Amino acid sequence: MTASPAEEGGEESKPNAHAALLQFASAAEEEMTLSDELEGIIRNLAETGAAACYPWDALRILLEHKLVLDANWRWIHTTEGYQNCYDGNEWDTSICADPEACAKDCALEAVDEKQYERIYGITRVPGGVRLNFVTGSNVGSRLFLLEDDDNYKLFKLKNCEFAMDVDSSEVECGMNGAMYFIEMAANGGKDAGYNAAGAKYGTGYCDAQCPHDVKFINGKANSKNWKPHPKDFSNTMGLGHYGACCAEMDIWEANKMATAYTPHPCDIDSPGQYMCSGTECGDNDSGERYDGVCDKDGCDINPFRNQNTTFYGPGAQWAVDSSRPMTVVTQFLTTDGTDSGDLSEIRRFYVQDGRAVASPSITILPKAPSYPDSITDQSCKDMKELFDNPNDFQEKGGNKAMGESLNRGHVAAFSLWDDIDVHMMWLDSAYPEDRERGEPGVLRGMCPGGEDSSPRNVRSKHPQGYVTFANVAIGEIGSTQSVYPGTTGPVPPTASTTTTTSPVATVKPTTTATATQPSCAKAWKQCGGRNHNGPTCCEEGWSCVVDNEWYSQCKPGTDTAFAQAKKGSDGRQKFLGPSFMQSKAEIKASAQAKKMETVLTDFWRDAPDLTLSEGETFQHSAVEPLKQSLLEPRREGAPWTTQRLCELLAQPRTSYKSTRSRWRSTAPTYPQKERGGLLAETLEGRPTETTTAAAISAAATLPPESEGVAVLAEAPKEGGGESGTPASTPTARKRKLPEELANGVVEE
Known part of the structure; x- marks a missing residue:
């Protein structure tokens, strides 16, 4: 399994200057100077004292990280050409006679940024990413966070808290917009077997369900005894002989009707894909669910399942309103309050509208001496007994085993998917189906379940569904929020x-x-x-x-x-991004933002050296006067002082208005205290055909990528999207970029 090289010849496209902080990975990177220029501005602002109004350290960290698409969604073709190795829901046996030959002779195709959006429905939002549900014939997606081009970022969560902003308002019954940690190998299993692609191409996926649909495991194709999925109506899914197992910590599994967080320990003591077969996989069909190496049930806290039926849902009548964005905070406590202690407790709370909301107590359990409201070995034991479920969590080592896995490092995964097997009823409806709805623990949410939540129905009725993740942060317990329960x-x-x-x-x-x-x-x-x-x-x-x-x-x-x-x-x-809910609370306390028209007028009046005649475009050097006015606040006649800059940074953003901007209908507005504020809108609102990336990078809210995104190769040609199969699309053609673009001008 190799990585398909970028297409040769022609000029590579530069990234859109409106791109958000997180980047998408690509197979080839071009050198970019804009990020270096931006870093210089940040350093100079810090020296002048202007940086006191923005967490620049967090910005620097975000600039260094990218998101990469899971290999299961990518086009797989021969290394010597473009013949499909995997076609529809089957392997081509003329190429894949055995797992070794298949991995040796097949390549994973690269994905450029336009394909992320056009084929997979993955778009940028300020500080994060939006995953669309149905895009053409593609369904859902899964992304991983990279440390660098060759390695995933590893998170060690013990004695820490993890926070992120999420919008699940358009995630309907039967869908799951999920963020979770899995013990994947940092390099994606590169050099194992014939894996020459690695993390850059999203290889190495595993989780506690030991999925059989992973196409490559430990550098070999999972083609042995491969068969089409019996419940798949789209003819894109298949199941192999082997499963890919590893420990899993579900931070957020949710739609707008139900949510749960769940640790899943495994009897595995090393990172990376554990290739299971037979009983080790714990397959449901074989009746061996609780005999495998991983705890598939986990120990979940779902408020609705615990009869807190007014806690989470769409509308103001719920304590946490899923129809609006929220910040989700998860804390991992140890026995002695140190990083080296055993994991003893996992806690959850939410922040919405500047208000902290604690996870509700599990009042259906016996009070001894008080009702639990978090995941401990004891609360798990009590819930399993009440719900009449096997305590496989304890059998697999409980919180201690989960903590040992977290201590080895986990990879962050972001996904949106539907459930072809049980229609997500384990999350949002009555499950299992053979038990009475009134029994403790059976009813998990208000969704109807059954065929109403089947993939066929959900894709037909709610193709426009999406989930948004933004502003990821990790720090010591008590360090990521401004309000706490x-x-x-x-x-x-x-x-x-x-x-x-x-x-x-x-x-x-x-x-x-x-x-x-x-x-x-x-x-x-x-x-x-x-x-x-x-x-x-x-x-x-x-x-x-x-x-x-x-x-x-x-x-x-x-x-x-x-x-x-x-x-x-x-x-x-150690921040990966600020909390927009915290910023929202601060913004509410700040002065009312000036109207957009006023700022636009002030900007062009006070910066005459940047004024353009109709039809003119910014040149790369045009940003210099603006930079100097920002960095020299005491210069006589300077139109922008550091005080004015900080005032602008405190203003909330408004939605993009450019008629040709891809953000116009897809990106939700997050009121963050970001660089640029209304100044960014000023630049974007100028009625010109093109705007320089350099000009925007100096003052706009959304910084450019630190390493450009290149147009790499042909687009996927076959497949239908479900469970990691890329959608079919015409071959992508490269065009020579105009001279203006090569000089630093990018199309809006």
Whole structure:
């Protein structure tokens, strides 16, 4: 299995300057200078003090990361030509006589950015990505986050919290817009067997269901005993002899009617694809579901399943309104509050409209001594007993085993899919079907299930469905949000303003630490509260502040807070993006944004050296006066000062209005405190045919890619999209780019 090279000849297209922070990976990268120029602007702004109004460190990290399409969705053809190795729902046996020959003689095709959108329905949004449900004949998609061109980014979640913004308002019954972590190999299994493609091409997928539809496992084709899926009506899906197993941590499995988060440990002690066969796979059809190497059920918390039927749903009557975007925060607590401790508890809360909403207590369980509201070994045991389900979670090692897997590193996956096997009823309807709906744990959501939620019906009635993921962040517990459950509002503005405000942490692990307690608690740690038997003082520079009768926390004293704000970071947070819900709360407290027309008028009046006559276009050098006006606030007559820049950065974005902008109908508006604000709209709103990437990169909200996206090769020719089969599409033709584009001008 090799990687198909980029098409030779011609000029490669430069990325659209309106592209969002996350990038799509491609097989060949071109050198770009715009990102270097942007980095210079960031550094200079920091030196002038203007960076105090934006978390530039978070921006730098985002610029370095890309998203890549799963190999299962890609066109597979011969290495010597363009004959399909996989056609419809079958392997071509003239090429794939055996798994080794197939992997040796077949290649995965690259995907350029236009194909991401046109074929797979994957588009950029500010700070994230949108996955469309049906695009032509393609259904759903799955993406992974890369560290660099050859490796996935590995997340180690113990003693951390993970946050992201999600919009599931258009994910209907029978669909699942999912974000989860899986213990894939960092390099995608490259060099295993005949795998020469690796992470750059999205290889190496596995999960706790040990899926049999993965086309390549450990560098070999899964072609042995391959057969079409018996329930597939689109004739694109198949099942092989082997399954691809690994541990899985489901952060977000949801549609607008139901949601769940679930750990799935496995009896596997190394990362990457574990190729199972027979009983090890735990296949349902063989009646061996609980005999395999992975816990397929997991230990889930679904509020509706736990009879909290008014917690999550579409509308203001629910505590969390799924018809609008929200921030989802998941915390991974350890026995001793350190990274090396065993995973003991997984907690969840939500932030919406600047308000933190705790996960509800599981009141259907016996109260001993209080109702649980998180995933612990005990709460899992109690739920399994009440629901009359096998406790395979405990059999596979429980939270401790899940933590050991997380400690080895997990890859982030983002997907949108439907369920050809059981129609997603395990998430949003009554399941299993042979049990009474009134039995505990059977009813999981308000969806009808059955044929109403079948892929045939869902694709026909809701092809326009989509899910949006944005502003991924990871940090120490209590570091990614400005509000937390049990607090009354944002933390006072004495903490750092270059990342999110350092907030109040949530309750610590339920298991009492056995290690010797220090004389005083460290920064942000618990220092008091009912039943607290640890230290009651804080280290120098920090004060023990009472949040409520159950919890007191070490917070920065005045001197410490000032020092952090001046430094710009407390050195503890590792952000992949800011929270737009936090920014929304800050924006509400800021002054009313000036109207777009006013800013447009001011900009062209105050920057006459950038004024264009009708029909003229920006040249690459035209951005220099604007840059200088931004970076030299004390220059006499400068139209833009750092104060004015910060004011602009605090303004909310409005939706794009360009009649030819692809964002006009597809991208939701996220009110973030991003670079550019209304200044970005000014540039985009100028009635010209083209705008330079350099000009926009200097002042717009959406920075360009750090490494360009090249047009690589032919588009996929065969297939239908379901479960990783690329849609059919005419052959993509490259065109020579106009001279203006080569000089830095890109089409809008």
